[in-house]
Amino acid sequence: MANSPKFTIDGLKATVEGKEILQGVSIEIKGGEVHAIMGPNGTGKSTLASAIMGHPKYEVTEGSITLDGEDVLEMAVDERARAGLFLAMQYPSEITGVTNADFLRSAMNARRGEGNDISLIKFIRQMEARMKDLEMNPEFAHRYLNEGFSGGEKKRNEILQMMLLEPKIVILDEIDSGLDIDALRIVAEGVNKMRSEERGFLIITHYQRLLNYIKPDFVHVMMQGRIVKSGGPELAERLENEGYDWVKEELGIVEERVGLDPEEEFKVPMNTTAPKH
Amino acid sequence: MSAQTILPIDRDSVTRYSAGRQEPEWMTSLRTEALELAGTLELPKLEKMRIDHWGLDRYGDPLPAGTRALGELPEAVKELLQSEEHPENLLVQWNSGAVYTSLSPELAKQGVIFTDLESALKQHPGLVRKYFMTCVKKDENLLTALHAALWSGGLFLYVPKHVVIETPIQALFYVDQATARFSPHVLIVAEAGSSVTYVDNFVSAGLEQKLVHNGIVEVIVEAGARVNFASTRDLGRQVTDLTYRRARIGQDGQMYWILGEMNSGNAMSDTTSLLVGNGSLSDTKVICMGTGDQQLNLTTRAVHFGKASSSDMITRAVMQDEATAIINGITKIEKGSTGANGQQTEKVLMLSPKARGDANPILLIDEDDVKAGHAASVGQVNPEQIYYLMSRGISREEAARLIIKGFLAPVVGEIPISKLQERLHSLVERKLES
Numbered sequence: 001m002a003n004s005p006k007f008t009i010d011g012l013k014a015t016v017e018g019k020e021i022l023q024g025v026s027i028e029i030k031g032g033e034v035h036a037i038m039g040p041n042g043t044g045k046s047t048l049a050s051a052i053m054g055h056p057k058y059e060v061t062e063g064s065i066t067l068d069g070e071d072v073l074e075m076a077v078d079e080r081a082r083a084g085l086f087l088a089m090q091y092p093s094e095i096t097g098v099t100n101a102d103f104l105r106s107a108m109n110a111r112r113g114e115g116n117d118i119s120l121i122k123f124i125r126q127m128e129a130r131m132k133d134l135e136m137n138p139e140f141a142h143r144y145l146n147e148g149f150s151g152g153e154k155k156r157n158e159i160l161q162m163m164l165l166e167p168k169i170v171i172l173d174e175i176d177s178g179l180d181i182d183a184l185r186i187v188a189e190g191v192n193k194m195r196s197e198e199r200g201f202l203i204i205t206h207y208q209r210l211l212n213y214i215k216p217d218f219v220h221v222m223m224q225g226r227i228v229k230s231g232g233p234e235l236a237e238r239l240e241n242e243g244y245d246w247v248k249e250e251l252g253i254v255e256e257r258v259g260l261d262p263e264e265e266f267k268v269p270m271n272t273t274a275p276k277h
Numbered sequence: 278m279s280a281q282t283i284l285p286i287d288r289d290s291v292t293r294y295s296a297g298r299q300e301p302e303w304m305t306s307l308r309t310e311a312l313e314l315a316g317t318l319e320l321p322k323l324e325k326m327r328i329d330h331w332g333l334d335r336y337g338d339p340l341p342a343g344t345r346a347l348g349e350l351p352e353a354v355k356e357l358l359q360s361e362e363h364p365e366n367l368l369v370q371w372n373s374g375a376v377y378t379s380l381s382p383e384l385a386k387q388g389v390i391f392t393d394l395e396s397a398l399k400q401h402p403g404l405v406r407k408y409f410m411t412c413v414k415k416d417e418n419l420l421t422a423l424h425a426a427l428w429s430g431g432l433f434l435y436v437p438k439h440v441v442i443e444t445p446i447q448a449l450f451y452v453d454q455a456t457a458r459f460s461p462h463v464l465i466v467a468e469a470g471s472s473v474t475y476v477d478n479f480v481s482a483g484l485e486q487k488l489v490h491n492g493i494v495e496v497i498v499e500a501g502a503r504v505n506f507a508s509t510r511d512l513g514r515q516v517t518d519l520t521y522r523r524a525r526i527g528q529d530g531q532m533y534w535i536l537g538e539m540n541s542g543n544a545m546s547d548t549t550s551l552l553v554g555n556g557s558l559s560d561t562k563v564i565c566m567g568t569g570d571q572q573l574n575l576t577t578r579a580v581h582f583g584k585a586s587s588s589d590m591i592t593r594a595v596m597q598d599e600a601t602a603i604i605n606g607i608t609k610i611e612k613g614s615t616g617a618n619g620q621q622t623e624k625v626l627m628l629s630p631k632a633r634g635d636a637n638p639i640l641l642i643d644e645d646d647v648k649a650g651h652a653a654s655v656g657q658v659n660p661e662q663i664y665y666l667m668s669r670g671i672s673r674e675e676a677a678r679l680i681i682k683g684f685l686a687p688v689v690g691e692i693p694i695s696k697l698q699e700r701l702h703s704l705v706e707r708k709l710e711s
């Protein structure tokens with residue numbers, strides 16, 4: 001159990017472009033656990049993922065994040081990654097001129113510290129084996145990073161990175177969006193292969209479908225920028241069958257979304273005259 | 278700029294030099310005529326940049342060269358020449374003239390000529406006279422006139438009809454004395470159906486004061502011939518690099534320019550392809566990195582005369598510190614050049630708020646049934662891309678390096694000679710670190 005990581009988020013509040021999105025998120029993830037966060041659109045799920053990773057656009061205003069007792073918020077983005085955090089992004093960047101293989105090798109070497117680069121042969125062997133698991137075309141290694149990749153291919157590339165970098169805490173931000181059933185199965189297998197006591201998962205998803213393939217230990221519902229309800233896998237099933245309304249009623253929530261502009265709220269027009277042309 | 282130009286040299290020095298080198302009379306006349314012209318001509322008018330304060334009078338004196346054994350050359354030079362005992366198909370110019378020339382016997386047997394230009398004047402005067410200063414004319418502006426008057430060193434590469442040369446012909450121009458003239462003339466002629474790859478390197482070291490390099494490259498590509506011309510410039514801060522490169526391409530001829538402009542001082546270059554023959558083709562690829570307070574003015578140009586001629590020019594520049602670059606792409610399609618296709622792309626990556634990069638694409642089209650296009654962009658490193666790389670544990674500096682190298686990769690990757698690719702990679706690294 002010595003290597004079992006412990007990842008704690010306590011009362012996290014964050015703003016983006018002046019709007020407060022996260023309004024006090026608290027969650028604890030231990031090695032061996034798979035947590036799922038579900039919720040309707042606009043409730044702050046992706047913001048949570050970006051704030052954890054340290055995206056420059058998101059400003060944390062309150063709360064803490066610790067990994068094995070270390071203060072994550074004090075770390076720069078690359079330090080957080082080297083400490084063991086990994087975020088599989090919803091919209092991975094395309095970077096021309098940098099091959100997938102070179103990028104993967106740089107990322108792996110970044111973890112291994114100075115003077116401890118992985119040998120080329122070992123790297124190629126590992127990369128090819130994982131690409132085979134994910135049924136990825138071996139040519140992708142020599143293509144430029146994510147350039148010309150379909151949405152599904154980009155998501156698989158994220159999982160490939162996760163498998164090679166062996167992080168402690170993995171956050172999957174809507175990894176299922178844009179995937180067909182076959183790609184979903186392959187991605188889920190890749191994730192399940194990486195489940196261990198030394199690794200914790202935080203799966204952010206809109207649809208319950210993914211959770212049929214990756215069985216979560218804990219399910220949380222996010223609304224209004226906070227986790228409002230937690231339970232086991234059966235909570236996900238109930239949400240799949242009944243939607244989110246029952247949760248809103250139970251908790252007295254009228255508007256579950258955050259960060260809306262006043263104009264965005266739908267107003268019933270009060271005039272009764274026909275529009276003039 | 279008024280015509281009261283003070284010339285860096287007088288007529289007597291020119292005639293004395295020419296006589297001392299035992300040049301044919303026509304060359305001496307050419308020099309003196311050019312000097313007279315220079316008195317009446319002005320500097321080229323560059324877009325948004327004035328070069329008159331670039332120390333344009335420091336031409337140095339043409340020091341005698343003399344042949345040396347490779348072992349006698351400076352260490353830095355030996356390192357640049359891959360450790361062969363007797364490298365073939367190589368010319369080394371040290372300061373004002375050639376010190377080492379070697380052409381493989383097989384190529385010599387086929388009639389290939391590869392010597393320093395001064396020797397070529399003695400051994401093949403007719404041939405040199407036929408082509409010298411025919412692509413770039415001495416009366417174009419003050420700089421071309423001065424070059425014609427004061428050039429020293431350089432080389433003549435002549436490939437006879439249908440001779441195909443596989444191994445690259447290489448040259449190294451090395452200057453380590455600021456009082457030495459360093460204004461070579463490179464003259465390359467590829468006769469019909471021939472093919473050759475030429476690679477050169479300009480390097481300076483230990484210069485204690487300013488020096489002008491006023492160089493001209495002329496390439497004549499006859500019908501159906503192909504020339505690959507690659508050149509890297511790694512001249513120090515003290516050198517003001519003024520270069521005109523021009524190719525004249527005949528029917529179905531192909532010209533490929535690959536240029537790595539990695540100087541540390543001010544530079545002005547103009548690389549032009551004249552697509553004279555029908556079906557002629559020109560492909561230009563340039564990478565450039567501006568650092569410190571350099572001022573750079575780079576022009577790539579394609580002029581279409583022949584029908585169904587095609588051109589493509591790509592320039593990618595990375596600007597750091599307070600460097601300024603004006604990058605011009607000019608595609609000119611003359612009347613009568615039906616079916617021509619001229620494309621160009623200029624991309625500038627800005628790494629610092631004080632740096633400046635202007636990309637000026639220009640299409641001048643005088644014919645209807647043609648295709649022409651351009652793309653120009655100036656931008657900064659995308660912070661989303663930096664974030665993505667950092668989120669994988671890569672440091673911010675390493676992430677920026679990867680993105681910058683990636684930006685230049687589409688050009689560097691196209692270079693057909695792996696040693697040149699490596700050299701450019703290491704020059705890029707060095708410039709990034711500075």
